[in-house]
Amino acid sequence: MQLRHPGLCDSIGPASQLADFARRGIYPDQPLPAVPLDAGLTYIPFQYLKVDRTDVQVFSSLEKALRGSNPSRSLGTGYIFVSYTDRYDVEGKVVYQIGPGEFIRGDHVSRISTPTYRGMLFSMTPKNAFGWIMTTVNSYVAPGYNQPMTKNVYYRYQIVQIYDVDKVGDFEWYMVGPGEWIEQRQVAVVQPDIEKPEGIQGDKWISINLYEQTIAAYEEGELVFASLVSSGLHGWWTRPGVFQVYKKLVADGMQGAFEADHSDFYYLEDVPWVLYYDEDRALHGAYWHNNFGWQQSHGCVNLSPADAKWLFEWAEEGTWVYVWDPSGETPTDPETYNIG
Known part of the structure; x- marks a missing residue:
């Protein structure tokens, strides 16, 4: 059956379905043009x-x-x-x-054992949006929890491509394969966008999506890296805006307390692969948790050690950082933020 020209296929039956799959990019199946980061990047010298x-x-x-x-x-x-x-x-x-x-x-x-999760290196910008499964979940045969579940189970950190989107009630559903749909809260998504955000002047930039808790790195008009992050919790938001890396440190100590009685005091020695970009806020490796894809920090952007090492080697002082929240839920008033 020819699929080179889907419009020539019959409009009903299996031919129509295959033509529809071809239009969506599901058939023939095209893997993401990406590989995981080298496992050696998980090493931390501490x-x-x-x-x-x-x-x-x-x-x-x-x-x-x-x-x-x-x-x-x-x-x-x-x-x-x-x-x-x-x-x-x-x-x-x-x-x-x-x-x-x-x-x-x-x-x-x-x-403690340090996290071994690794993001993805891309050889070219993929056609489809993609994302990471956040928790163990079954797919459904159609959008909506009132639909039958499939027998397919997806697991934490598994990567899926998104071929279509439909909204049921308050939430979007993603088609991740033929007759397979997963609700948006189960997936942290990257929608590749090679257009420079307003204010970015260089050919390399880092894009941090606070709503999805994902990061993407672009160079010369192509996506080169993507992964999960953990940004600031409610009340300790990571500030949206356009910034530049101004200091790189192999490791740095971090500490702080926000409550009057210091009951929330934290002290973290030798935080690895630090890129300061917004006053005291930084992109850095996190060895103390494995909750990437969920808000976790006091304002910094946490990455897995491997992701932080790759980004540390790729970025330079002056590399642009674009932090944004498509939901609009993160405050943008400068008065909301202290130095970090």
């Missing part, structure tokens, strides 16, 4: 500990830490992660060295 209790004591020597005597300070109270250089196991007691002349006991901290 090892991390999560502090599991309040006021963990810091000692000036290994011996003092083993005895638990004469602490020099404490790590305080809050959401705290530290990096360590060495681990000592002495007669069943574990001690970590977290800096020159600084040691903590291992019974009040836990080692």
Whole structure:
């Protein structure tokens, strides 16, 4: 059956359906012109500990830490992660060295595994929108939860192409294959757009979609990279606008508290692959969570370590950053924002 010229196919029956699939780009199936980032980019030159209790004591020597005597300070109270250089196991007691002349006991901290999720590198701009599945979900035979489910199950971080969109009630539904529809809240979408946003002057720019929690990087009129992010939570929004990267750091410490009683204090050592672009707001790797695609931060844009490393190597000081929210829900009044 010819599909080179779909308009010549019969208008009814299987031929009509195949012609419709060809028009939508479903048939013949064309994979995205993309590959995952190299797995080697997941490497971070640091090892991390999560502090599991309040006021963990810091000692000036290994011996003092083993005895638990004469602490020099404490790590305080809050959401705290530290990096360590060495681990000592002495007669069943574990001690970590977290800096020159600084040691903590291992019974009040836990080692963490860093996220291995990776975004996608593109060889050309794809024809269709695409996105990542956010949670395990079945597809439906047609738009709407009143329709029968298919037997196909989609899983977290699985990538789908979007061939058509229909709205049922308050939400859009995406066609992800023949007779397969998934509701929009289950997918974080990138709609490739090679047109420069207003205010962008260079040939390289980063586009951050706050509604979808996705990022796309463009160079010389083509999409080159896309992935998931975690931007600011409600009240700690990531500010929309056009910015430029003004500082690159292999790693930086980050801390803060917003409540009067500092009950929300956080302290994060050696945050990797940092691109500052809007006062104290930055794109950077996040080793302390794996919730990419959901709002998570106090205003920065969190990426997986692999994504942050790739972006750090690709971007330069001066690279443009476009932050936008197509829903209009993120405040744009400058008075809403502090330095970050």
